[in-house]
Amino acid sequence: MSATSALIQIKGLRDGLLVTLGDAPWAELQDLLIRHIDEQPAFFQGARLVLDVGTHALRVAELSSLRDLLSERGLALWAVLSESPLTEQTAQNLGLATRLSKPRPAEPPPAELPPENMALWVRQTIRSGMRIEFPGPVVVFGDVNPGGEVIAGGSVIVWGRLRGVVHAGAAGDEQAVVCALELAPTQLRIAGEIAVSPQKKSDSGPEVACLKEGRLVAEPWQ
Amino acid sequence: MTAKVVTITSGKGGVGKTTAVANIAVALASRGQKVVCIDGDIGLRNLDVVMGLENRIVYDLVDVVEGRCRLRQAMIHDKRLPELYLIPAAQTRDKSAVSPSDMVRLCDELRPDCDWIVIDSPAGIERGFRNAIAPADKVLVMTNPEVSAVRDADRVVGLLDAEEKGPASLIINRINPAMVKRGDMLSVEDVLDLLAIELIGIVPEDENVLVASNRGTPLALDGKSRAGLAFQNIARRLLGETVPFLDFEAPNLLQRLFTGRK
Structure with missing residues (x-):
């Protein structure tokens, strides 16, 4: 690929094509990209695309319409890289990757852990198939339904019913706790320990789960 | 007229989407509405069978999208009702033959001439699902x-x-009141508790549904069975009426007759 314009750069990756978009209005970039693809259908046919959109803040409508345009041309959009938190959120909602997978060498800790009190605020119910990952603590204002996952570096607080999977202290923090108004997870993990909820009646009230002497225990919250 | 586009979808297969589309469309049409149903399940078409229109297919959705016929030519008129039409899916192609923007274009073309467009979504969350929800104003x-x-x-x-495309509304199909009472089946409350979206219909389990589907005469055509009545009620709720949900605890006519005799 030689004739890429300054606004669109295309690079081959191990598992697809990386398209880096420059600084121009989004509609213009999208047009340019589609025109570019239409000019060389054979080159792009069946490609897996990673889109680096830089600082563009994209909403669901924009990203999903581009995805549809691409899929009409036989291209699969599988990841969107962005510096904009809105775009990252959008991409995650649409089920697109937001990071390029690297072969995992024994999980290196994230370079800069946020300070203990920098939490992620999630104001929605985590439904089946959704996954929230954050290096710090996570607060969910809503339920975590079966099939939903929250993976946090710190503690997890669920202001609602916890019925999905939660991993607190995912990077090894054994002090992390998990609290929920109704604690009935499919599976609970803190640091390296895994527990499955015992069958119990609901209405047990808010509970806190933590590690005590290496074992996961849940206690009523007071 | 500006049609409202309603898509029925489920994720899981076999929960009764196609039957629901046929019955809700029939119920709407029997209330004097002009209704077009679209079978979005390209490659595994069913809606034509359930509606009893299989032998009248000449053109299908893919023919329209690929320009081999005009939209009108693919619309099969269900003669049992004055204004009920079906656009069938192609059986020989797959989901990739149609794109979400094709569906939006097609529905935009239909909108001015009808009251309701009811789309039957295929199971799954891939292309076929995205095609089906792309033009939707309301998703059930x-x-x-x-x-x-x-x-x-x-x-x-x-x-x-x-x-x-939210907020979606919920139809719970195949509720068996006796099993719920015994605690062997999730109750309406259990399901609502988890999904936390607006309820628009509860359809009881009913043998007549299967019989009617096999015959190609949607239940809502006569509306004597409980399931047929439930579908009629969904149509009324779509039309903005407030209809109380059926009370399945109440014995039906047959049970009353029998207990009366004892």
């Missing part, structure tokens, strides 16, 4: 009172939120 998520179906419905509700 269907589930059975069954843990796996509810799990899939939950996933679909999440995806609809993400695609800004």
Whole structure:
């Protein structure tokens, strides 16, 4: 690929094509990209695309319409890289990757852990198939339904019913706790320990789960 | 007229989407509405069979999209009702033959001449699902009172939120009141508790549904069975009426006759 314009750069990756978009209005970039693809259908046919959109803040409508345009041309959009938190959120909602997978060498800790009190605020119910990952603590204002996952570096607080999977202290923090108004997870993990909820009646009230002497225990919250 | 586009979807297969589309369309049409149903399940078409229109297919959805016929030519008129039409799916192609923007274009072309467009979505969350929801003004998520179906419905509700197609409404199909009473089946409350979206219909389990589907005469045509009545009620709710949900605890006529005799 030689004739890429300054606004669109295309690079081959191990598992697809990386398209880096420059600084121009989004509609213009999208047009340019589609025109570019239409000019060389054979080159792009069946490609897996990673889109680096830089600082563009994209909403669901924009990203999903581009995805549809691409899929009409036989291209699969599988990841969107962005510096904009809105775009990252959008991409995650649409089920697109937001990071390029690297072969995992024994999980290196994230370079800069946020300070203990920098939490992620999630104001929605985590439904089946959704996954929230954050290096710090996570607060969910809503339920975590079966099939939903929250993976946090710190503690997890669920202001609602916890019925999905939660991993607190995912990077090894054994002090992390998990609290929920109704604690009935499919599976609970803190640091390296895994527990499955015992069958119990609901209405047990808010509970806190933590590690005590290496074992996961849940206690009523007071 | 500006049609409202309603898509029925579920995630899981076999929960009764196609039957629901046929019955809701019939119920709407029997209330004097002009209704067009579209079978979005390209490659596995069913809606024509359930509606009893299989032998009248000449052109299908893919023919329209690929320009081999005009939209009107693919619309099969169901003669049992004055204004009920079906656009069947192609059987020999797959989901990739149609794109979400094709569906939006097609529905935009239909909108001025009808009151309702009811789309039958295929199972799953891939291309066929995206095609079916792309033009929707309202999405009805269907589930059975069954843990796996509810799990899939939950996933679909999440995806609809993400695609800004929410808030979806819920139809719970095949409720068996006796099993719920014994505690062997999820209750309406259990399902609502998890999905937390607006309820638009509860359809009881009813043998007549299967019989009617096999015959190609949707139940809602006569509306004597309980399931038929439930579908009629969904149509009325879509039309903006406030209709109380059926009380399945009340004995039906047959049971009353029998207990009366004892």
